[in-house]
Amino acid sequence: MKVLIFSTKKEAVEAAVKVILKQVKTKPNSTLGLASGSTVIPIYNLLSKKTSMSKTKTFNLDEYTSTKNTLRKFMQKHLFIKTKIKKQNIHFPNAINPKNYDREIENAGGIDLQILGIGQNGHIAFNEPCSQFSSKTRKIKLSSSTRKSNSHFFKSPKQVPTHAVTMGLATIMSSKKIILIATGKNKAEAIAKTILSKPSAKTPASILQNHKDTIIILDKTAASGLKK
Numbered sequence: 001m002k003v004l005i006f007s008t009k010k011e012a013v014e015a016a017v018k019v020i021l022k023q024v025k026t027k028p029n030s031t032l033g034l035a036s037g038s039t040v041i042p043i044y045n046l047l048s049k050k051t052s053m054s055k056t057k058t059f060n061l062d063e064y065t066s067t068k069n070t071l072r073k074f075m076q077k078h079l080f081i082k083t084k085i086k087k088q089n090i091h092f093p094n095a096i097n098p099k100n101y102d103r104e105i106e107n108a109g110g111i112d113l114q115i116l117g118i119g120q121n122g123h124i125a126f127n128e129p130c131s132q133f134s135s136k137t138r139k140i141k142l143s144s145s146t147r148k149s150n151s152h153f154f155k156s157p158k159q160v161p162t163h164a165v166t167m168g169l170a171t172i173m174s175s176k177k178i179i180l181i182a183t184g185k186n187k188a189e190a191i192a193k194t195i196l197s198k199p200s201a202k203t204p205a206s207i208l209q210n211h212k213d214t215i216i217i218l219d220k221t222a223a224s225g226l227k228k
Contacts, residue, residue: 001209003195003216005223009183012219013042016115016181019215020047023113023177029055031105033114033167033175034079035125036060036071037150039183040117041078048082057089057108061116061125062166065095065139067159074153093137093165101137102171114175118182121145122190122203126166130201135168169207178214180205182222191218192225 006012020043023030034040047053063071072092080090093101105111116124121143127135128143140163142150147160154160172178182191194205195216208214 001195001211001214001216003218005218005220007220009042009219012181012183012217013046016043016179016217017046017050019179020113020115021050024051024053024056027112029057030112031057031059031108031110033111033172034058034060034075035115035117036062036074037117039181040115043115043181044079044082048079052084054084054086056085057091058085059091059101059105059108059111060093061172062164063092063094064161065163065165067161093167095139095165098137098139098165101167105171105174111175112177114172114178116172116178116180118180118187118190118194118205119146120149120186120190122193122205124169124180124205125172126164127169127204129204131169131204133199133201133207134170136171137165137167139163139165169204173207173211176213178208178211179217180208180214181217183219185221185224187222188225191216191222195226
């Protein structure tokens with residue numbers, strides 16, 4: 001695990017985009033694993049200005065099971081309509097046949113680069129605390145803290161979905177390369193547990209310590225919990 005700390009959020013975003021661009025330019029038909037959420041919005045905005053990604057295949061980490069405000073719409077707004085990614089190359093998990101998603105990823109040759117954010121409780125994708133490290137794509141109940149964190153995407157708290165379908169931790173770990181980006185003081189505790197604690201299901205992101213090629217990109221506020 002490699003940890004990169006930058007003075008500002010802008011510098012952290014630029015560093016993440018640099019990693020993604022290198023992957024896409026080195027292998028134009030790369031398969032990317034994509035995250036959603038506030039952290040990646042500036043990443044996608046900058047990325048779309050620098051490359052078309054016309055040959056890229058994408059697999060999103062997760063999707064809500066029942067809501068009109070889908071993560072597919074989020075991705076459409078912040079990345080897909082701004083690039084030339086072909087519709088047939090865009091993939092999302094679904095609750096009807098979640099296990100098929102892992103097979104689709106395998107058939108695509110595996111994920112070359114997985115992009116991750118992190119929740120305040122240490123979740124990656126929607127793998128909430130105590131998710132098994134061996135987990136594959138599946139339906140999951142969202143924790144109250146995750147629903148609260150995502151509530152700003154909805155008109156009212158009642159509209160926030162209670163369930164989602166998510167890539168499992170084992171699915172994520174099968175990626176050839178992983179980058180996780182975190183910015184802001186509210187992520188400091190989760191990042192500290194991810195990097196400093198022994199891998200534990202209580203902090204799902206801590207499994208990344210066991211991955212052979214993971215880069216964690218932080219601004220100084222997200223890294224503040226790493227100081228002794």
